[in-house]
Amino acid sequence: MNKAAVIVAGGKGTRMGAPISKQYLPIGGEPVLMRTLRVFHEVDSSIKLILVIPGTDFSYWEALCDQYQFQIPHVLVAGGNSRFQSVRNGLDTLTWEEGLVAIHDGVRPFVKKEVIEHSFREALQSGSGIAVIALKDSIRKLGDDGKSCYQERQDFRLVQTPQTFLLSKIKKAFQVTEIPQFTDDATVYEHQGWQVSLIAGNLENIKITTPEDLAYGEFLLSQGKAK
């Protein structure tokens, strides 16, 4: 079965507040994105890697690849104005009749190989494999009246990536008009009336979003808790 990964990194990293976009910032001595691409390559070197970045960053990324002698093969695709549009641009480049595709945030470099493998296995079996983790904190639901109420945290999961799908189904799912509820790829898939299948993600698979996340990532690497 053909396998691909669409690594989305078309954002601006506003919340990081850094002079360069967070996907290019060094972590453990190399840009975040190189670490992310390497995990997928090491899972299976036949996975076709599609890297979605802003079109205006292509020459910058190519210079970074030269500087770091980064040679893992990948196809560059220009991103869109939202994550949804960036994913769609990536999917549009995949023309196989059949296959599996993992969609993954470029800024989640600490995903475990086992999670990627599990997501592909589950997608082959049931159509989708969505990485999630249990909550560690208690949660409360806010009401319009300013009050809040208890929620059973075991009924909830935090959603990560990869989110892996049968290519034909996710491509069809993305042929819709974007709505605000599309905060990830699972929501786009289930908009078709299809149920998603969840798999266990890994705690270290944080989305690098704010400066504390970078510091935490460096800590994980220094402790050997992430690679």
Ligand SMILES: Nc1ccn([C@@H]2O[C@H](COP(=O)(O)OP(=O)(O)OP(=O)(O)O)[C@@H](O)[C@H]2O)c(=O)n1
């Ligand atoms: N137009 C966009 C927006 C986001 N993303 C990607 O989607 C992932 C998750 O998004 P987020 O963490 O929100 O990244 P940014 O949009 O870059 O961050 P911010 O909201 O702080 O600007 C990131 O890998 C980001 O690069 C993308 O490919 N295209």
Ligand SMILES: C[C@](O)(CO)[C@H](O)COP(=O)(O)O
């Ligand atoms: C896709 C995602 O990483 C799953 O948790 C998340 O929904 C992305 O959200 P963002 O607002 O684009 O950071």
